[in-house]
Amino acid sequence: MVKKKKPILYPNKSIIKGALRRTFSRTPIVREVLEASVHPTKKGIRGGKQYVCAKCNEAFPGKNVQIDHIKDVIDLIPMKHISYDMLVTNLFCPKENLQVLCKTCHDEKTKVARELRKEFKKLFKYFVYETRNKVNGKRYRGVHGCVDLDDGYLGSGVLLKKAIKKYGVENFERTILFIHTSRELAYLKEKELVTMSIVKSGEFYNLKEGGIGGELSESTKTKISKTKTGTMIGENNPHYGKTHSEEVRRKIGDRPYLTGKDHPAAKSVECVETGEISDTASSTGYTGLASAIKNGTMLHGYHWRYVENHIPVELKDTKPGFRPVRCIDTGEVFKSLTDAANNVGLTQGSKIGDVCRGIRKTAKGCKWEFV
Numbered sequence: 485m486v487k488k489k490k491p492i493l494y495p496n497k498s499i500i501k502g503a504l505r506r507t508f509s510r511t512p513i514v515r516e517v518l519e520a521s522v523h524p525t526k527k528g529i530r531g532g533k534q535y536v537c538a539k540c541n542e543a544f545p546g547k548n549v550q551i552d553h554i555k556d557v558i559d560l561i562p563m564k565h566i567s568y569d570m571l572v573t574n575l576f577c578p579k580e581n582l583q584v585l586c587k588t589c590h591d592e593k594t595k596v597a598r599e600l601r602k603e604f605k606k607l608f609k610y611f612v613y614e615t616r617n618k619v620n621g622k623r624y625r626g627v628h629g630c631v632d633l634d635d636g637y638l639g640s641g642v643l644l645k646k647a648i649k650k651y652g653v654e655n656f657e658r659t660i661l662f663i664h665t666s667r668e669l670a671y672l673k674e675k676e677l678v679t680m681s682i683v684k685s686g687e688f689y690n691l692k693e694g695g696i697g698g699e700l701s702e703s704t705k706t707k708i709s710k711t712k713t714g715t716m717i718g719e720n721n722p723h724y725g726k727t728h729s730e731e732v733r734r735k736i737g738d739r740p741y742l743t744g745k746d747h748p749a750a751k752s753v754e755c756v757e758t759g760e761i762s763d764t765a766s767s768t769g770y771t772g773l774a775s776a777i778k779n780g781t782m783l784h785g786y787h788w789r790y791v792e793n794h795i796p797v798e799l800k801d802t803k804p805g806f807r808p809v810r811c812i813d814t815g816e817v818f819k820s821l822t823d824a825a826n827n828v829g830l831t832q833g834s835k836i837g838d839v840c841r842g843i844r845k846t847a848k849g850c851k852w853e854f855v
């Protein structure tokens with residue numbers, strides 16, 4: 485049976501969070517808190533220590549108690565808004581914020597927190613706003629995420645902040661232009677509304693084009709990828725079946741290698757299929773992005789390009805070409821190795837390809853063949 489599983493894209497925040505939690509559990513402060521909760525007289529059957537749960541006040545053996553953050557590590561803020569800095573600070577907190585809970589009490593607390601977070605997430609909105617200086621009419625456009633639309637947030641642009649200091653908060657008014665339930669859509673809108681011509685017009689406090697500020701969370705990337713997978717590849721790609729003229733191809737080939745701030749790794753990249761934007765190629769966490777962009781080949785199932793000054797290249801499917809594959813065990817046919825890989829929860833099609841070429845016996849527990 486082929487298990488349909490979402491591919492995990494790295495770096496995955498929850499996985500890193502888990503690793504940090506494990507590290508934290510081995511710190512002296514945790515041992516200290518545990519020691520402090522040892523029952524003065526009560527012992528286990530074999531004479532082992534018993535720890536008192538801060539909630540139900542019962543004593544339990546060490547394996548049945550857990551260290552709990554009284555104020556939760558990620559609180560109610562959606563995970564995607566939590567920086568690693570914040571995560572570490574909250575996790576490695578002073579011992580006053582730590583308590584010993586039995587498994588039952590801890591599970592209960594976690595469950596309640598999860599429900600609350602879910603509710604909170606529903607209330608969380610993202611909007612594109614415009615802040616206007618009432619004195620000189622100069623404006624600022626940005627994206628803001630919050631629960632309370634009247635939170636008084638005016639914006640965080642450097643020039644805007646200076647202006648607020650100079651003219652006073654009372655001389656600024658904020659208008660909400662668009663409200664979105666997804667951060668990504670809000671940034672797409674911002675991209676439309678904060679163009680280079682606006683930045684250069686002198687009528688706005690914005691210093692850079694919109695849209696790039698948003699790094700997408702991994703789960704959202706996966707979601708976006710899932711819904712848009714395959715919409716721009718093969719026959720559906722506007723460039724399908726076309727080739728570049730000899731001249732364009734020569735230009736592509738003759739491109740110089742770039743260094744410094746022009747280096748590919750320092751430039752914003754965009755996924756051709758999903759339109760998702762990353763501040764820098766390196767912030768995507770993918771290796772080989774620059775060469776994939778240069779050659780027009782796929783990386784992690786997608787084509788990529790630079791947001792600015794991207795040189796058009798012919799988009800290709802990754803080697804060994806665009807060959808449909810069949811899962812022998814289920815009979816399911818996929819249009820490409822990548823497609824098959826995505827469907828069974830592999831990040832790359834190479835293992836499945838190896839099975840098809842007889843180099844490997846199975847991939848994800850299944851036998852595969854090229855159709």
Ligand SMILES: [Zn+2]
Binds near residue numbers: 537538
């Ligand atoms: Zn308890």
